[in-house]
Amino acid sequence: MKKPLPTSWLQGIPPYVPGTSKDTIMKRYGIAQPIKLASNENPLGPSPKALEAIEGIKGAAHIYPDPDAADLRKAAAAFFRRPPQQIIVGNGSDEIIDLICRAFIEPGDEVIIPGCTFSYYNIAALACGARVITSRMNDHLIDIAAIAENLSEKTKIVFVANPNNPTGTCLGKQEILDLTAMVPANTLLVIDEAYAAFVRRDDFLSATNLIEDHANVVTMHTLSKSHGLAGLRVGFGIASEPVTETLYRIKPPFNVNILALKAGEAALYDSEFLQQTLENTWEGLDYIYKEMDRLGIDYVPSQTNFVLIRIGTDAPRVYEELLKRGIITRSMASYGLGEYIRVSVGLPNENRAFIAHLEEVL
Ligand SMILES: Cc1ncc(COP(=O)(O)O)c(C=O)c1O
Numbered sequence: 001m002k003k004p005l006p007t008s009w010l011q012g013i014p015p016y017v018p019g020t021s022k023d024t025i026m027k028r029y030g031i032a033q034p035i036k037l038a039s040n041e042n043p044l045g046p047s048p049k050a051l052e053a054i055e056g057i058k059g060a061a062h063i064y065p066d067p068d069a070a071d072l073r074k075a076a077a078a079f080f081r082r083p084p085q086q087i088i089v090g091n092g093s094d095e096i097i098d099l100i101c102r103a104f105i106e107p108g109d110e111v112i113i114p115g116c117t118f119s120y121y122n123i124a125a126l127a128c129g130a131r132v133i134t135s136r137m138n139d140h141l142i143d144i145a146a147i148a149e150n151l152s153e154k155t156k157i158v159f160v161a162n163p164n165n166p167t168g169t170c171l172g173k174q175e176i177l178d179l180t181a182m183v184p185a186n187t188l189l190v191i192d193e194a195y196a197a198f199v200r201r202d203d204f205l206s207a208t209n210l211i212e213d214h215a216n217v218v219t220m221h222t223l224s225k226s227h228g229l230a231g232l233r234v235g236f237g238i239a240s241e242p243v244t245e246t247l248y249r250i251k252p253p254f255n256v257n258i259l260a261l262k263a264g265e266a267a268l269y270d271s272e273f274l275q276q277t278l279e280n281t282w283e284g285l286d287y288i289y290k291e292m293d294r295l296g297i298d299y300v301p302s303q304t305n306f307v308l309i310r311i312g313t314d315a316p317r318v319y320e321e322l323l324k325r326g327i328i329t330r331s332m333a334s335y336g337l338g339e340y341i342r343v344s345v346g347l348p349n350e351n352r353a354f355i356a357h358l359e360e361v362l
Contacts, residue, residue, distance in 0.1 A: 035355060041224070043350060053262040058259065075163060088251065091235070095233075110154040116164075116336065116337065173316065180214055191214055207219045220235065227273070307343055313338075315341055327353060
């Protein structure tokens with residue numbers, strides 16, 4: 001029977017595997033209050049200033065949002081120290097990834113993606129007919145030499161998450177400079193800084209500083225993690241004007257809703273909330289490291305708000321047992337890290353519950 005067929009390259013796209021929701025665990029195991037440490041969300045909730053802003057604007061829900069997101073871009077310009085015309089706002093940074101792929105990839109173009117990283121780069125690139133080249137990792141680090149080996153005349157985009165998800169590792173200033181120098185001017189170098197706010201190592205360089213001299217560098221940012229707005233969806237692309245103008249040409253006109261616009265703007269000015277978030281994250285990370293050392297469990301020191309933990313061959317059982325007890329971590333099987341789980345930093349009592357249950361399960 002005849003039927004409409006999607007593009008031939010759509011067939012091989014792996015599905016995105018999200019973190020298990022609290023709702024699923026409540027229903028499956030009858031647990032009243034599961035603890036979700038699976039999606040690197042902000043355990044403090046949304047910024048209070050963002051909540052206030054939503055209250056003030058919700059009566060305008062029948063009016064289309066500002067297609068230029070002018071006020072939010074102004075706030076982002078102050079926060080990221082780049083001019084508003086170098087900033088584009090997306091419905092989460094997922095949408096920025098999509099816009100980049102749709103605007104730049106022709107079927108058959110090559111896109112280089114490190115072997116263990118955020119899975120949506122692969123999905124978005126494949127959906128545009130790209131040939132994805134997977135560059136090898138160096139242990140849990142993104143290997144820039146491996147990226148260099150894979151560059152070719154056909155390379156249209158290189159995606160690098162810095163810090164990287166799910167490994168939590170981060171490239172230092174010199175590596176970012178080397179990477180920028182080695183990627184040719186006609187290849188887009190996309191540096192995703194979703195977790196940059198959490199970085200503690202002092203040789204971190206945000207690639208937003210390189211945009212002035214490198215017209216092919218795009219950085220991406222999100223308010224989903226450090227600013228607690230994952231459910232509202234606010235992400236940014238920051239790049240030279242020719243790149244942002246190109247992305248603007250295909251952006252859905254009203255892509256960011258009015259609640260997200262107002263909340264995003266307020267959250268960017270809420271430096272107190274950001275500070276509390278960082279303190280909670282760093283204390284939580286140090287606590288988890290200390291407990292892992294006590295339990296003799298390997299982990300990858302993290303520059304983000306989550307930790308990759310090596311449980312061993314028992315990881316699938318441990319992950320399931322934790323779920324049954326209402327502790328939702330992330331299985332790393334779909335990332336090819338079958339012996340690991342990834343845990344987001346929660347509130348102090350949530351971190352303690354995770355450790356207590358993990359110890360029992362082990
Ligand atoms: C590295 C990285 N980039 C982008 C995203 C997507 O973020 P957003 O919620 O802004 O779409 C995530 C979400 O987990 C991520 O880990």
